[in-house]
Amino acid sequence: MxxxxxxxxxxxxxxxxxxxxxxxxxxxxxxxxxxxxxxxxxxxxxxxxxxxxxxxxxxxxxxxxxxxxxxxxxxxxxxxxxGGDFEIASKNLGRKAGVVVGSALMVDxxxxxxxxxxxxxxxxxxxxxxxxxxxxxxxxxxxxxxxxxxxxxxxxxxxxxxxxxxxxxxxxxxxxxxxxxxxxxxxxxxxxxxxxxxxxxxxxxTAWSTLAMVMLILRAFSSGAVSxxxxxxxxxxxxxxxxxxxxxxxxxxxxxxxxxxxxxxxxxxxxxxxxxxxxxxxxxxxxxxxxxxxxxxxxxxxxxxxxxxxxxxxxxxxxxxxxxxxxxxxxxxxxxxxxxxxxxxxxxxxxxxxxxxxxxxxxxxxxxxxxxxxxxxxxxxxxxxxxxxxxxxxYVVGVFTSFTLTQAGMVRHWRRQRRYVHEPAARRRLIGTTVLAHVAFVLSATVLVIVLVTKFAQGAWITVVAMCLLGGLMLAIRRHYDFVDRDLKLERNSSARALPSRVHAMIIVPSVRKPAMRALAYARASRPSTLEAIVVDVSPAITTRILDEWRRLEIPVPVTVLDAPYRNSVQPVIDHLHRVRRRSPRDLVVVYLPEYVVGTWWERILHNQSTRALAGRLRFEPGVMIASVPWRVDSGDPAQTSSAGSGLQDPSSERTETR
The missing domain is CATH 1.20.1740.10 (Amino acid/polyamine transporter I)
Known part of the structure; x- marks a missing residue:
């Protein structure tokens, strides 16, 4: 923009x-x-x-x-x-009051x-x-x-x-x-x-002779208070x-x-x-x-x-x-x-x-x-x-909730300030300021009560519910961030600083093609303790073709074939990882995922879907790292596509994306 x-x-x-x-x-x-x-x-x-x-x-x-x-x-x-009302309420009345003010103002x-x-x-x-x-x-x-x-x-x-x-x-x-x-x-x-x-x-x-007329005037006042x-x-x-x-x-x-x-x-x-x-x-x-x-x-x-x-x-x-x-x-x-x-x-x-x-x-x-x-x-x-x-x-419920809590906070603020002011002229000014804060608090609270009483059934209850839900969500988000911060804090003797005993490398091989070979080359260059190629047996014909091609090219990496009787290509890999982790809990497992990088948005829909599903599951596995190895297919440029297909890509353009 x-x-x-x-x-x-x-x-x-x-x-x-x-x-x-x-x-x-x-x-x-x-x-x-x-x-x-x-x-x-x-x-x-x-x-x-x-x-x-x-x-x-x-x-x-x-x-x-x-x-x-x-x-x-x-x-x-x-x-x-x-910081406005949120800062005033938080510093003088505490975190929960600040959250109420924040949720009220966001709704407002x-x-x-x-x-x-x-x-x-x-x-x-x-x-x-x-x-x-x-x-x-x-x-x-x-x-x-x-x-x-x-x-x-x-x-x-x-x-x-x-x-x-x-x-x-x-x-x-x-x-x-x-x-x-x-x-x-x-x-x-x-x-x-x-x-x-x-x-x-x-x-x-009969409003003129009953309490209904008083309530109506108060309701009109609460409606006009939007100004x-x-x-x-x-x-x-x-x-x-x-x-x-x-x-x-x-x-x-x-x-x-x-x-x-x-x-x-x-x-x-x-x-x-x-x-x-x-x-x-x-x-x-x-x-x-x-x-x-x-x-x-x-x-x-x-x-x-x-x-x-x-x-x-x-x-x-x-x-x-x-x-x-x-x-x-x-x-x-x-x-x-x-x-x-x-x-x-x-x-x-x-x-x-x-x-x-x-x-x-x-x-x-x-x-x-x-x-x-x-x-x-x-x-x-x-x-x-x-x-x-x-x-x-x-309307108005949120803003007068904010006004009320803010002025309550300011009453406490000015009272606190009076402890440190001893000059008579300054104290007189401070007393006037404190009185104004008290008046504003009482008036705002009165208007808030009028609004809630006269407009609750007309729709103000929706605002109250929205404020409660938003306030609860904000407190839950704060608890989550506090937990994450505690969990990620690095101590002097933290286990996060320790090196793994060994590194097991696994390459997911959906087919014996250039992307898989590039992933294999990068895995071997990292010099892991062990290296294995993983083939998920979703289709026996495809698995047989992969193994035949593997033997024909004499690739010096052992192949592990995982059975997939329900045609799920993700769960067998997860189960295999669990077995490896149970045998060596202190070891690190790095899974290399060959991926296609194509030129247009619609081509992305046609590639890497199984890889993305597997990567999404692997992120939640402890002791497992994911290394994405991109193979760039410049489908927008025929000349580039031709060179890519002939294996003439510039090696300097390749990089390993570790997530």
Whole structure:
């Protein structure tokens, strides 16, 4: 995905604040494309009158955002290394807490991609009605596009995200500004949905006078809390910022939080002034001119309705709003494609995930992590058929689990720091920081409980199960790596340093041809203690032909014929090895496998299949080494093939591959 970058250019991948802001804030800013919808449609379960509470729910979300952003600024000052929530939880609360945070964030990043691309497909369908029945396919294309773009590296994404993200912010400020002016002057056009009748669902008929209404408001708040996400992306991506990394990340975090709060409240204000509504189940909750919507009815998302009210339908600005929203949603997914691989790399360094996730690709991107996220997000999109409301129910659980444990870790961190600070002014500052961490912890824990209580049955349980399974897998991987490290540790008197008493060499002879002779020559050159050729008697006619040819060429190596009554060419060799090992447990056995090396992929299917099966079994046998001896058949070049067939290969091109 681009020209490889030299190691010396790694410093160029660091992003200045003006570039880092669009890259890492797209996730938080884009939530305005679906967070207000979730607040409104949840309140609409109790009827149109309940939607009037949406500004108060929005204010509660803004309060949570402000506290979390302020707390994370302190986190970045204390832990500027870029380890983020995982590092804070691990160092202050222990390994298991770190694993919970790691699993929660990985699930959250996956949902960011799935929700963002599903919302993008929803907005495209609002502008181009021919895509209504193809939203899943559109979302999958978006996931693939975001993944491929991120494979080009963070520097490329920094340049690519600047225009779409800033365009979205400008367009949204214009939309809100013009809408507020029109609202004040009385020129704001009501939304088409304002004339529709919104009916409460059957279980909300008495919601105003029961606990059900309180639960509904809390559920609306938990749905709107998706706008707080994005904070964890900045905290876990400090390594991508230019120096001073922690300070720059804190500045970006503050600007991101402020813009996100303004956009959220501006959107909710316009939704209330235009009377725009969205509902969870149009067939049951909507009545248009006294009748239920037809089967081909499509409910436009909230921003689409506001753009139509402010700018008019089919005007250029209407399509600009839709385009800007779709683009920022694509780059919101790209934020997760930065955070997920970086977190995966950190977890892999601590042996909680496969160590392949540590590797950077040609463009300094964590390629394996990007591909893993791409596959996981695509599966979610398919399973939920790009349903934003269904995916949002899984959202927030992971991120607020991370927030809660992180702030609990920071409370312990600041308390520990107070022991070493004696200057009065410094202690006062530290007390203020500790109080902020306590407030953030209590608030995050409260939101987490609200989310679990109000959304567990709607799908949050899937996130909890996924976090538990992923956390258990991470602990199992860590135990495996710890066991392997202990097993491979070399002590002064380790038996691994002892030389074998003798070396037994065996050559597998499927036919008396040049590859077998080359393997025989290499085996003899190594001067083993004993040398034998192995022929597996799968077919008596072939075995007889091999033995006759062996005698005719007078090859000075004894042949051992192994009986294979069930036509299995692998098990007889394994049984023979076991007999040899029982006779001489301290001896080393080297099995030489002649192999063909051909020029094209389809030719590889035609050769070496029995050899590969045997090599796969031999790898698990103690005291056995495998030596692969390649014979190169240059099938792509007739001249080379001719020379190979005449035995004129360059000996210097041959090598023994020992596995």
């Amino acid at each position: 681009g020209r490889p970058l030299h190691n010396e250019r790694f410093a160029e991948t660091a992003l200045p604040k003006r570039t880092a802001l669009p890259v890492f804030s797209a996730d938080s800013l884009s939530s305005v494309a679906y967070a207000p919808d979730e607040i409104v449609l949840t309140l609409a379960l109790a009827g149109i009158s309940a939607v009037a509470l949406s500004p108060w729910v929005g204010l509660a979300v803004v309060l949570v955002t402000a506290v979390v952003v302020a707390a994370y600024r302190q986190n970045l000052r204390a832990y500027p290394s870029g 990043f996956t949902l960011v991609v799935a929700v963002s691309m599903s919302a993008a497909a929803q907005y495209l369908a609002a502008a181009f009605t021919s895509l209504i029945d193809h939203r899943t396919e559109v979302a999958l294309v978006g996931v693939l596009l975001a993944g491929l773009l991120n494979l080009r590296g963070q520097q490329f994404m920094g340049r690519a995200a600047v225009v779409p993200t800033y365009l979205f912010v400008i367009v949204m400020f214009v939309l809100i500004g013009v809408g507020v002016v029109e609202s004040v002057t009385g020129g704001l056009t009501p939304a088409p949905s304002s004339s529709w009748d919104v009916l409460p669902t059957a279980d909300q008929q 707080v996400t994005g904070v964890e992306s900045v905290a876990g991506s400090v390594q991508y910022f230019k120096k001073p990394k922690g300070r720059n990340a804190g500045t970006v975090l503050t600007i991101m939080g402020a813009i996100s709060c303004v956009l959220l409240m501006g959107t909710i204000y316009l939704a209330q002034r235009t009377g725009a509504v969205v509902v969870l189940d149009p067939a049951a909750q909507l009545r248009i001119d006294g009748r239920a919507p037809t089967e081909d009815f499509y409910q436009n998302p909230l921003l689409g309705q506001l753009a139509r009210s402010v700018f008019g339908l089919d005007t250029p600005m209407f399509y600009v709003v839709i385009l800007a929203t779709v683009l920022v949603l694509v780059f919101a997914a790209s934020t997760a494609f930065s955070g997920f691989p970086a977190l995966g790399s950190r977890l892999a360094r601590d042996s909680f995930l496969p160590r392949q996730l540590k590797a950077r690709g040609d463009r300094f991107a964590f390629t394996n992590g990007i591909i893993a996220l791409l596959v996981a997000a695509a599966l979610l999109v398919v399973l939920f058929r790009a349903n934003v409301n269904g995916l949002v129910q899984l």
